[in-house]
Amino acid sequence: MKLEINTAGESHGKGITAFIEGFPSGVELDKDLIDRELRRRQGGFGRGGRMEIEQDRAEVLSGFYQGKSTGTPIVLWIANEDWENWKEAISPEEETEERRSVTLPRPGHADLAGSLKHGYEDFRPVLERTSARETAGRVAAGGLSRTLLREFGIRIVSRVTRIGSAVDSTEKDKVPLENWNELADDSPVRATAGNAEEEMMAEIENAKEEGDSLGGIFEVVALGVPPGIGSYSSAEGKLDSKIAGGFMSIPAIKSVEIGLGKEAGSKPGSGVHDEIFHDEGRGFRRSTNNAGGIEGGVSNGEPLRVRATMKPIPTLARPLHSVDLISGEEGKAAKERSDVCAVPPASIVGEAELANLVAGAFLDKFGGDTLNEVRESFENHRARIQNWFEEV
Ligand code: EPS
Secondary structure, three states, X not given: OOOEEEEEEOOOOOEEEEEEEOXXXXXXXXXXXXHXXXXXXXXXXXXXXXXXXXOOXXXXXXXXXXXXXXXXXXXXXXXXXXXXXXOOOOOOOOOOOOOOOOOOOOOOOOHHHHHHHHOOOOOHHHHHHHOHHHHHHHHHHHHHHHHHHHOOOOEEEEEEEEEOOEEOOOOOOOOOHHHHHHHHOOOOOOOOOHHHHHHHHHHHHHHHHOOOOEOEEEEEEEEOOOOOOEOOOOOOOOHHHHHHHHHHOOOOEEEEEEOOHHHHHHOOHHXXXXXXXXXXXXXXXXXXXXXXXXXXXXEOOOOEEXXXXXXXXXXXXXXXXXXXXXXXXEEEOOXXXXXXXXXXXXXHHHHHHHHHHHHHHHHHHHOOOEHHHHHHHHHHHHHHHHOHHHHO
């Protein structure tokens, strides 16, 4: 069965649900890991007041028995503390006087396009679902995916390399991938180089004073991914196509690159393609990783490297021009409490997304009903690859 992950819930509703199908049985529940991921997502310099209200924790509603997954649908629930302040305003069950309508769509948000799609004059339902609050559900599911992946030595890390015009200019790969999270988790902007951190924070402070918002770039890497997951023959099964789609589905992501990414278009083939070597007992390896661990839609055993660009948040304290959906009058776009910059938490969401995508592709290749079946299939594959020349 395919691994499928979906979420439901509104930003100020009762909570966020993650619904996971196709997860094998026999995986031990690690609630601490899931909650740690949720906490990591809540951090980051540039967040607004909401994160002082929330303390995200996942509750397991189904799909586990006595601390182990059962292979049945899993439901994770993250309560919204802020619901207490909103339950009348956005009651899902009845019309209320406290309704907090919003009618001046924000440029860059789904407010207008979503209203045109559904015929809403009050775009509150669009705003509520398109809020980045939804990503708490993906991160909770990502925690589950991580518990599966770590059984096979796969780990996901990330860092922020740009916020506005502040760039981490450290030489490429100076900071070993293995150390990214150790450094980034200690930085308020998830930078791995000290010089970048201060500049990034100054940019955010500045944008806040100006009533503006900022985007940036983050990188996510999956370490220990075995060769052979993905597909070179089906468009849908290609690992890079899954990654592009998955990352573009994270709110505000405007570009996704794998490995060298767009730089690959400006270099000759000899400067792009990663030469092949073979070490006895270890298997094939490359001296460079410009492909970002994927060739022809299939993982090649090198780290999977993804880079994503996030646009600035569309809710501005100094709002842009808009038109009221009911009166047709010109005005300034709606403004609600919001973050100034969400690139640091987005990199944690990127980690979860990559964990979910890799777990899905991993189970497509090695899947079985139970963790032991998955392990057996994985071990056979690994043995064959490590001893390639002895076997053939
Ligand atoms: C968001 C606006 C802010 C953010 C929110 C995303 O929330 P609020 O409108 O309640 O101040 O804090 O992000 C989260 C709640 C979260 O958990 O990441 C938006 O409009 O997208």
